[in-house]
Amino acid sequence: MSTQETLGFSGGASAAGGHLAQAGVDLSHGPILYLEDISVSFDGFLALNKLNLTVDAGELRCIIGPNGAGKTTMMDVVTGKTRPTSGSAFFGQSIDLTRLSEAQIADGGIGRKFQKPTVFENHTVFENLELAMKMDKGVWASLRARLTGEQGDRIGMMLEKIQLREQAGRQAGTLSHGQKQWLEIGMLLMQEPRLLLLDEPVAGMTDEETERTAELFLGLAGERSVVVVEHDMEFIARIAAVVTVMHEGSVLAEGPLHRVRNDERVIEVYLGR
Numbered sequence: 001m002s003t004q005e006t007l008g009f010s011g012g013a014s015a016a017g018g019h020l021a022q023a024g025v026d027l028s029h030g031p032i033l034y035l036e037d038i039s040v041s042f043d044g045f046l047a048l049n050k051l052n053l054t055v056d057a058g059e060l061r062c063i064i065g066p067n068g069a070g071k072t073t074m075m076d077v078v079t080g081k082t083r084p085t086s087g088s089a090f091f092g093q094s095i096d097l098t099r100l101s102e103a104q105i106a107d108g109g110i111g112r113k114f115q116k117p118t119v120f121e122n123h124t125v126f127e128n129l130e131l132a133m134k135m136d137k138g139v140w141a142s143l144r145a146r147l148t149g150e151q152g153d154r155i156g157m158m159l160e161k162i163q164l165r166e167q168a169g170r171q172a173g174t175l176s177h178g179q180k181q182w183l184e185i186g187m188l189l190m191q192e193p194r195l196l197l198l199d200e201p202v203a204g205m206t207d208e209e210t211e212r213t214a215e216l217f218l219g220l221a222g223e224r225s226v227v228v229v230e231h232d233m234e235f236i237a238r239i240a241a242v243v244t245v246m247h248e249g250s251v252l253a254e255g256p257l258h259r260v261r262n263d264e265r266v267i268e269v270y271l272g273r
Ligand SMILES: Nc1ncnc2c1ncn2[C@@H]1O[C@H](COP(=O)(O)OP(=O)(O)OP(=O)(O)O)[C@@H](O)[C@H]1O
Pocket: 042, 046, 047, 065, 066, 067, 068, 069, 070, 071, 072, 073, 074
């Protein structure tokens, strides 16, 4: 989990420069994430096969592709869960992700959300955000420590952003599936990641929840870099500027949605006719 020491607490785009300096992420040449020729072999099976992917700072990128294309494996490589068999992976200009542990990568500013929501069900929505902000101190110490005014304001702003202000005092376990997803996204954002990786965030959401999630993500663009893996094409159409299509461990196509959507190879392997 991220610590106060590495990331600091002031929020918003204006503080981004200071955070980057503190976290040591050099973005002077643009990309926040740079994967080159990444391969991952599971007993000879290439889950990733010379994958090349570049994501710019502040970008909201969508990754699509058929089941088994390697989308989740790509996130596993970026977060240090899986080591690539070959290739290079950089966070900013100079942080070599292949040399860091999962904990170091999380502390360094890469947040990740798995498909299933993981919140503290027996704590309130407010407490969940509070815990996320102070995770390094342990659950009980964190809940006992008094909030500073600034910390309270940050939680208030996050409740607004994830549209859970009215549910602040409710036990997280009683929230709808969609609300739990937002809470978890809020918890990740409390850690102020530079890069956020989200694996199928709208799976299982109602249409209305999906629409609100699109608004939430659009509001993050520019402030943070976000990589979203999704199968929901309507959702992608709503949020994506650039879409990367993965297939058999590599990039099959990349560009604006209207272009990749009409790409014969993409229609063939993924979208169907
Ligand atoms: N730990 C592992 N050991 C062996 N094979 C694995 C492992 N993890 C993933 N694979 C295989 O690698 C391939 C890519 O899997 P991955 O989960 O990255 O696909 P995906 O694009 O996320 O698919 P989905 O859309 O279904 O989530 C699959 O064939 C999968 O079975």
